[in-house]
Amino acid sequence: MRIIVVGWIDAVDAAWYRNQETCPFCFDWSFVKQWVIDTIDWSDPDNPAIRIDASGTDMTDNVTTAAQAGAKSAGPAGPQITRHDHVALLARVRAALERPDSLDAAARAALIGVIGASESGLRVCALPWPIDVHLGIIEHRHGINFYAGLNRDVLVAEMAEYAREWWKEIGDRRDPNTLPDDEVMAAYFDDHPSESYSTEILRLLPLPAVRSVSSIESGAYCVLSTAHLTVQTAGLLDKWACWPPSDRPIDIAASVYGWFVPTRPLPDNRRAQIPDDLQEIIAFGRDRGFQFLLLDCDADRAADLPVHDW
Numbered sequence: 001m002r003i004i005v006v007g008w009i010d011a012v013d014a015a016w017y018r019n020q021e022t023c024p025f026c027f028d029w030s031f032v033k034q035w036v037i038d039t040i041d042w043s044d045p046d047n048p049a050i051r052i053d054a055s056g057t058d059m060t061d062n063v064t065t066a067a068q069a070g071a072k073s074a075g076p077a078g079p080q081i082t083r084h085d086h087v088a089l090l091a092r093v094r095a096a097l098e099r100p101d102s103l104d105a106a107a108r109a110a111l112i113g114v115i116g117a118s119e120s121g122l123r124v125c126a127l128p129w130p131i132d133v134h135l136g137i138i139e140h141r142h143g144i145n146f147y148a149g150l151n152r153d154v155l156v157a158e159m160a161e162y163a164r165e166w167w168k169e170i171g172d173r174r175d176p177n178t179l180p181d182d183e184v185m186a187a188y189f190d191d192h193p194s195e196s197y198s199t200e201i202l203r204l205l206p207l208p209a210v211r212s213v214s215s216i217e218s219g220a221y222c223v224l225s226t227a228h229l230t231v232q233t234a235g236l237l238d239k240w241a242c243w244p245p246s247d248r249p250i251d252i253a254a255s256v257y258g259w260f261v262p263t264r265p266l267p268d269n270r271r272a273q274i275p276d277d278l279q280e281i282i283a284f285g286r287d288r289g290f291q292f293l294l295l296d297c298d299a300d301r302a303a304d305l306p307v308h309d310w
Contacts, residue, residue, distance in 0.1 A: 081121060082129050089118055112265070123291075127206050135202055138162055140195045152199075156181045159197060163188035221292035222285050223299040226258050230308045233275045237261075237295075249273035258295040281305060 096103055096111060103111065121128050134155040136147035145162060149155035160181035167176040167184075170191035176184050189197055226234060241254035249270045253260040263286035266274065274282075284305055285293045301307055 081118070086118065086129070089114060116264075125206050127204060130203055130205050133202050133204055134199065136197060136199045138195065138197045153181075155199065156185060160184045166192075220290050221260075221294055222288065222290040223294045223296050224281060224285075224305070225299045225301045225307075226295045226297045227301055227307045227310070228277065228281050228305045229295065230275070230277050231310050233278050234310075236275065237278075250278075255294070255296075257297050258299075261293045261295060263290055263293060277306070277308070 092111060093115065096108070131150070134149045134152050136149075136155050136159050138145040138147070138159060147155055147158045149158060163184045164176040167188065170188055172187055172191065174187075176188075179187070185197070189195060229237075237252060237259045238254070240248045240250065241252055241259065245251065250266065250273075251262055261278070261282065263282050265286075271279070281293060281295070284302065285291075
């Protein structure tokens, strides 16, 4: 049977374990066929879906929403960033760096805002835009193999390796290593009727649940010695840590050993209040992809930063 329900694997697995708790490590492939007959609504052949009972509950019990919807998972609400959008943003940033005088203050602020929004989206969501994953299945006498690739050529190359490994079983005298992947696949499965393969394209969408935590700030941090600060700057950090958050020129948090400092860009009016040595440390962390710095009196010193004697 050609597997067209890749998105329902979790549902099939859950149903099998509910019915076969005494033998969890075996599997009867005829069960899949019967499960499809009993559970799937084929009233729309182009969009089969898990049948809903009279109470409005799906017939798979505690199956995840993604499995219930099969490969047609609902995407996040609202506009969705695409790879094209991100490439276009990078082009705008490059143009602004190449011709900094081409932007007035309003245009520069707007670009910074878009960059910040993109940065936040990438930080909180592992999948910022939809991607198509090419899936493949090979069924053979020993079981089933699963394959995945980001394009068809990669997928076929992976599946063709299986055909080359067992090439001797079809009696073809040609050297499979000299044949294109598509030809290897076609020849092997045409002459090996007891085995079969199928391929699907599954679109993965960003999850709304992941995007809903965008207000939670998280990220990588770098620990640097407080020796990279002057005594005067250290005194300022101590003073700012005691101020109300709205009055501080920079968001910091004091610790027993030093201070936590974010590396995000600052508005011009606040950046003017930051000493040069602190600005240099912040730029050092941001350029290396860190979102926070922990300035610690016991931490290591960076060779690329100046050191001040206290």
